[in-house]
Amino acid sequence: MTLLKVDAIETFIEQYHILQGVSFEVTEGDITVLFGRNGAGKTTTLRSIMGLNPASKGQILFKDERIDQTPTHLISRKGIGYVPEDQGVFFDLTVGENMKLAIRKNDSEAMGRQEWVLELFPDLKTFWYRKSGLLSGGQKQMLAIARAYVNDNELLLIDEPSKGLAPIMVEKVMQAIEQMKSKTTVLLVEQNFFMASMIGNRFYIMDEGRIVHHGQMQELKDDQESRQKYLGIA
Numbered sequence: 001m002t003l004l005k006v007d008a009i010e011t012f013i014e015q016y017h018i019l020q021g022v023s024f025e026v027t028e029g030d031i032t033v034l035f036g037r038n039g040a041g042k043t044t045t046l047r048s049i050m051g052l053n054p055a056s057k058g059q060i061l062f063k064d065e066r067i068d069q070t071p072t073h074l075i076s077r078k079g080i081g082y083v084p085e086d087q088g089v090f091f092d093l094t095v096g097e098n099m100k101l102a103i104r105k106n107d108s109e110a111m112g113r114q115e116w117v118l119e120l121f122p123d124l125k126t127f128w129y130r131k132s133g134l135l136s137g138g139q140k141q142m143l144a145i146a147r148a149y150v151n152d153n154e155l156l157l158i159d160e161p162s163k164g165l166a167p168i169m170v171e172k173v174m175q176a177i178e179q180m181k182s183k184t185t186v187l188l189v190e191q192n193f194f195m196a197s198m199i200g201n202r203f204y205i206m207d208e209g210r211i212v213h214h215g216q217m218q219e220l221k222d223d224q225e226s227r228q229k230y231l232g233i234a
């Protein structure tokens with residue numbers, strides 16, 4: 001089932017025409033990966049879905065319902081969690097306080113989800129009372145993902161979780177996202193092709209505000225020419 005359908009969206013930031021007709025679909029239960037060089041428009045696409053940089057043309061449908069005219073807080077309440085590139089973590093608060101603030105509905109289900117995600121990221125349990133600003137980059141990333149996960153979100157938009165992390169941390173974060181697949185659908189923006197291709201089902205490649213290539217992840221793994229052409233990697 002198609003959970004999210006982005007249909008020919010165009011987004012301007014000030015006078016700049018950033019997204020120039022972006023279309024793609026996210027299937028329920030999948031990890032869909034959005035690749036592309038720096039400045040291709042990946043972050044803007046996630047921000048348009050969340051209504052932070054609203055699209056001025058085209059449509060965005062979540063579970064067959066239009067959300068492109070909906071304010072951000074209502075989009076998030078419909079069940080879309082967003083983990084921005086800058087992580088959205090409050091550095092002056094402890095890990096525990098950050099988690100508490102993130103929870104929309106403090107019920108047993110949320111507690112169950114919190115328990116599950118703390119098993120997945122035991123570092124967060126260890127540093128529960130520590131100020132988040134003191135965590136390592138990878139731990140901050142884990143906290144950001146955990147904050148989005150504790151709510152009953154059907155879709156998580158995760159922006160470049162590997163950015164600035166040591167390889168071992170990248171692997172940990174990717175493995176955690178893969179484990180989340182059994183519980184939620186993920187739209188992942190990632191530059192680390194090797195890692196993302198291990199966990200992704202489908203891919204879309206963006207360039208200059210457009211989707212220029214898409215398919216099953218296995219096809220891209222087998223297609224060195226496309227990887228070279230669109231991503232500049234062998």
Ligand SMILES: Nc1ncnc2c1ncn2[C@@H]1O[C@H](COP(=O)(O)OP(=O)(O)OP(=O)(O)O)[C@@H](O)[C@H]1O
Nearest residue numbers: 013014016018036037038039040041042043044045
């Ligand atoms: N506030 C802004 N004002 C003007 N231009 C912007 C603004 N934010 C983004 N852009 C431009 O929009 C384009 C797309 O940026 P975006 O952040 O969506 O790319 P990206 O694919 O996520 O890149 P990266 O991988 O570097 O994060 C870039 O050319 C960028 O310079």
